Structures are given as structure tokens and as C-alpha cells.
Amino acid sequence: MSNLSDVQKKFFINVLLATSFTFSISQSAMTTIYPTLMKHFSVPISSVQWLTTGFMLIMVLMMPLSPWFLKNINFKAFLLSLQAIFIIGTVIAVTASNFALLMVGRLLEGIAVGLLFPSFQSVILSITPIEKRSIQMGSVGLVMGSALAVGPIVSGVILQIFNWQAVFGFFLLILVVLFFLSLKFIKNVIPKEPYRFxxxxxxxxxxxxxxxxxxxxxxxxxxxxxxxxxxxxxxxxxxxxxxxxxxxxxLLDIRVLKNTAFRLGMFLTAGSYIALIVTTVLMPLYFQKILAINALWSGLLMVPAAVSLSILNRRSATVLNRFGLKRTMTIGSGMIFTGFFGLFATSNLKLWLLAVIFAALVESGNAFMMMPAVTYANNALKDDLIPHGTALITTVRQIAGVIGVLIISQILVTISSPAQVSIHGMMVSFAVCAVFAAVLLSLVLNIKNTKNA
Structure with missing residues (x-):
């Protein structure tokens, strides 16, 4: 990016982050409108959850392909193509007359998101000096983590005023604007290194x-x-x-797994992502199905978690640089454990204030884990391996998220019923998450006590 002015650099990064933010919101926005879609299409929760699970599955399938696209196609053309695919998928979703068509639209969105997530992180890591990566990745964490938290809020507010199609219409409007901004401000900053597909x-x-x-x-x-x-x-x-x-x-150089620091960072970011994605799935269901709160307020009750995650994502880079990985991860995993244990212990009281506080703790803990771990892992790799490392991390992270959602879905369906969520199903789900967080915390505490690890 040395041939770009400071203003051009600013617009380049902001347009890229805005695109990623919009893509990321679409990943979690469905959870708030699950009850509405269940009623509209007459499908059980086990079916409607495929709008998230299927989306994540296709993301996982696409992510390992991203290094090839990044090194064989001009970045500007690549980004514009992904935005176009997402727009087409969203148009199909908005006009869907049945649940199957809605799924098709979501899968097309998943293709675009799956290819973009590792690619935009690779671009930012590649163009940023190693000493500034933790700070820049704090912005990436702010975009990805906050978007996941903001998704249920946005869809809840829109659903209260309009219908469920307006949620997709919101994505469509934003992406069309970003497409035209990309035509002007996105540049080919990554040199092509073609190799056979x-x-x-x-x-x-x-x-x-x-x-x-x-x-x-x-x-x-x-x-x-x-x-x-x-x-x-x-x-x-x-x-x-x-x-x-x-x-x-x-296609995907998995030999990066030979690097011990990379493996550690990959595992930690995957663990934190499970906590984040499960929280964004469980909390809207808890607010709406257990506390009988409408979609608007269930979304607004996620605001404190989103705000705390946004603020702490930038602060986590400072903590990582000053105290090292172990202390940063101990703070994060400790907050995640406390949050899930608190949700388990108090969920039967059905007090929304306690639920909001403990959900915010879980998501705040993620700020001290996910992106610091990504930075730590990729700093251990040579620059030419960063696209492969980032693709592998995002793939494993999404697989972990899918498995996390699968486990929680199994618990809810088994203990509750395919059509209705019970308080007992919620309590067991929170308990399982607390046990997982405790295991994660114990592993973090066994990391060697050095500044870099």
C-alpha cells in the first residue's frame, strides 16, 4: 500500500472493514427472527436453525479455498465478486415464497462470507508491520465480534417496525452502497502469485x-x-x-500446524468463538421464549454485550502487548466462565437484568481471546504463509462454531421439544457452556508463563 496516500489507505481499510462488518452481522441476525420465521413458514426450531447452521457449513467449505483466490485473482475483482454474490443471495431471500428458497439465499450469502473472512484478515495482516498488527487486529476483532453481537439487535429493531424481509433488505441496501464504494476505493494491494488450482x-x-x-x-x-x-x-x-x-x-498449506505457537493461537481463538456464537444463538431464544420479551426488546437487551465487546476489543491489543498471551487469555476465559456460570445459576430466576450482565461478561471475555490469539498465531508465520494460516484459523473457528451450535441444538431439542424451548433446556445449555469455559480456563492457566505465550 506504499503507493497509496494516507487518505486512500483510510478509505481502503474502512470500506473493507465495513463490508466484513455487514457480512458478519448477517451471520447472527437470524437468531432474533427465528420465532417469526417458525410461524411464517410453519417450520420447527430444528429446521429454522439451518438458516444459521447451513450458512456456517457453506462458510466452512469455502474458507480453505480463499488462499488460492487471494493469490490468483486481483483483490479488487475478488471483493466485488463476493459482494455481488451476497447481493444476489439477499435478493433471493427477500423474495422467498417458501423456506427452501430462503435457504438458497442464505447459502449464497454463506459462500461470499466464507471466502471474505480469511481473505480480508490476510490482507490486513500482510500490509501491516508486525509491531502494529495487534492494534490493527483489534479493529478486525471490533468488526467481527461486535457485528456478531449487533446482529440480533439490528434484526430485533427492524422486525419490530417492519416484517422479516426488511432484515434482508437492510443488508441489501448497505451492500449495494459498499459495492459502489469498492469500485472507487479498493485497490489491488496483494501481488498475484498464480499457482494451479x-x-x-x-x-x-x-x-x-x-x-x-x-x-x-x-x-x-x-x-x-x-x-x-x-x-x-x-x-x-x-x-x-x-x-x-x-x-x-x-490448496491449503496445513503444514503451518507444525508451528507450536500457531497451533496454540488457533485453538484458543476457536474456543472463544464457540462461546461467542453460542451466546448469540441462546440469548435471543432465552429472552423471547423464556422471558416472553418481544423481538425488539430481546435485541435491545443485547446492546450492553455489544457495547462492552466493542470497547474491549481495542483495549485487548494493549493488554496483549503489555502482559503477554497468558494473562490476556486468563482474563478472557475467566470472564467467559463467570458469565456462563452466572447464566446457569440465575436463569431460573427469570430476571432479565442478570441475564444481560452475564451475557455481557461472556462476550467481553471474547475480546481478550479471539483476535489476540489470531495475532499471536500469525506472527509466528512467514508472510507468504499468512493467507494459509488465516484460512486455517477461520476454518477451524467456524467448524468449532458449527459443533457448538450442534451441541446446543441437540440439548434444546432433547430436553425441550422441536417446537418449544423450555427453561430446563436453557439451564442445561448454560451449564454445558460453563463446563466448556472451565476447561478452556484450565488449559490457558497451563500455558508457559512468558510474555509472548
Whole structure:
């Protein structure tokens, strides 16, 4: 970016972050309108949750492909294409006359989001000096984490005034504006390093989708077909991994996992993401189904969590630089544990104020974990491996999120019912999350006590 003026750099980064912010909001905005969609399309919660789970599955499938696109296509054309795909998907969703068409629109949105998330982080890391990366990634964390928290708020407010189609209309309006801004301000800042697209690798990557799909579908019942699909998925994905280790120019260079610091950062960011995504799914359901609060107020009750996450995301870079990874992660995992334990212990009291406080603790803890861990992991890699490292981190993080949502969905469906959420299902869900956070905290406390780790 040395050939860009300071003003051009500012617009470039802001347009890129704004696009990512809008994409990220779409990931969590559905949770607030679940009850409305269940009624409108006459589908149970186990079906409507596919608007989030299916979206995340297709994201996972796309993420490992992002290094190839980033190194083989001009970045400006790449970004504009992703915005166009998202816009098309959103138009389909807005005009959907049935649930199947709504799913098609969401899957197209998922394709765009899955390719953008690792790519925009790679671009920012690549153009930022290593000593300034923690601060810049604080902005990335602010965009991604805050957007996930803001999603239910935005959809709740819109739903109170308009219908559910207006939620997608909001994304459509913003993305059209960003598309034209990108035409003017986005530049080709990443040099192209073309290499062959390995078609066999991309085909065998479908094995990962088969695994996650089989696990998700098993919630509603076990069958021989699902078992066959799960086994076939494991075989295909195992071959994908083996092939990446043997290719001279792999689609996704998973050899970055040999780096101990990278592995640690990847695991920690995945753990924090589970806490964040599960919270954005559970809390709107708790507010609406247990406390009988309408969509608008259930969204507004997520504001404190979003605000605290936004403020602390920028502060976490300072904490990381001053105290190192262990202390930063201890703060984060400790807050996540306290938040989930508090939700478990007090949810039966049905006091919205306590729920808001403890949900804010969970999301605030994420600020001290997710992006500091990404920065730590990528700083351990050479610059040419950053696209692969970022793609692997975001892929693993999304897989973790999918698994987290699958577990919570299984708990809610088993203890509650496919059509109704019970307080007992919520309490068990919060308890499971608290146990997970406790395990995460114990692992963080075992990190070697050095400034960099």
C-alpha cells in the first residue's frame, strides 16, 4: 500500500472493514427472527436453525479455498465478486415464497462470507508491520465480534417496525452502497502469485461438509444413510489432509500446524468463538421464549454485550502487548466462565437484568481471546504463509462454531421439544457452556508463563 496516500489507505481499510462488518452481522441476525420465521413458514426450531447452521457449513467449505483466490485473482475483482454474490443471495431471500428458497439465499450469502473472512484478515495482516498488527487486529476483532453481537439487535429493531424481509433488505441496501464504494476505493494491494488450482483437493474437501451435515442431521434421528455419509465424509476429508501434505503447492498449506505457537493461537481463538456464537444463538431464544420479551426488546437487551465487546476489543491489543498471551487469555476465559456460570445459576430466576450482565461478561471475555490469539498465531508465520494460516484459523473457528451450535441444538431439542424451548433446556445449555469455559480456563492457566505465550 506504499503507493497509496494516507487518505486512500483510510478509505481502503474502512470500506473493507465495513463490508466484513455487514457480512458478519448477517451471520447472527437470524437468531432474533427465528420465532417469526417458525410461524411464517410453519417450520420447527430444528429446521429454522439451518438458516444459521447451513450458512456456517457453506462458510466452512469455502474458507480453505480463499488462499488460492487471494493469490490468483486481483483483490479488487475478488471483493466485488463476493459482494455481488451476497447481493444476489439477499435478493433471493427477500423474495422467498417458501423456506427452501430462503435457504438458497442464505447459502449464497454463506459462500461470499466464507471466502471474505480469511481473505480480508490476510490482507490486513500482510500490509501491516508486525509491531502494529495487534492494534490493527483489534479493529478486525471490533468488526467481527461486535457485528456478531449487533446482529440480533439490528434484526430485533427492524422486525419490530417492519416484517422479516426488511432484515434482508437492510443488508441489501448497505451492500449495494459498499459495492459502489469498492469500485472507487479498493485497490489491488496483494501481488498475484498464480499457482494451479487443485480440483481433486476441492472435491475431497466436500468430505468436511458431509461430516458436519451428518452430525447436524443426527439431532433428529440416527439412520444407516447418515452413518454411511459420516464415514464417507471422514474418508474424503482424511484424503484431503493427506493430499495437502504431499502437494508442492497445496490448496491449503496445513503444514503451518507444525508451528507450536500457531497451533496454540488457533485453538484458543476457536474456543472463544464457540462461546461467542453460542451466546448469540441462546440469548435471543432465552429472552423471547423464556422471558416472553418481544423481538425488539430481546435485541435491545443485547446492546450492553455489544457495547462492552466493542470497547474491549481495542483495549485487548494493549493488554496483549503489555502482559503477554497468558494473562490476556486468563482474563478472557475467566470472564467467559463467570458469565456462563452466572447464566446457569440465575436463569431460573427469570430476571432479565442478570441475564444481560452475564451475557455481557461472556462476550467481553471474547475480546481478550479471539483476535489476540489470531495475532499471536500469525506472527509466528512467514508472510507468504499468512493467507494459509488465516484460512486455517477461520476454518477451524467456524467448524468449532458449527459443533457448538450442534451441541446446543441437540440439548434444546432433547430436553425441550422441536417446537418449544423450555427453561430446563436453557439451564442445561448454560451449564454445558460453563463446563466448556472451565476447561478452556484450565488449559490457558497451563500455558508457559512468558510474555509472548
Amino acid at each position: 487443485d480440483l481433486l483437493s476441492s472435491v475431497t474437501l466436500i468430505g468436511l461438509l458431509m461430516i458436519l451435515y451428518a452430525l447436524q442431521t443426527m439431532i433428529t434421528g440416527l439412520s444407516l444413510w447418515l452413518i454411511i455419509m459420516l464415514v464417507a465424509g471422514i474418508v474424503l476429508f482424511a484424503y484431503f489432509i493427506r493430499r495437502q501434505l504431499t502437494l508442492q503447492e497445496p
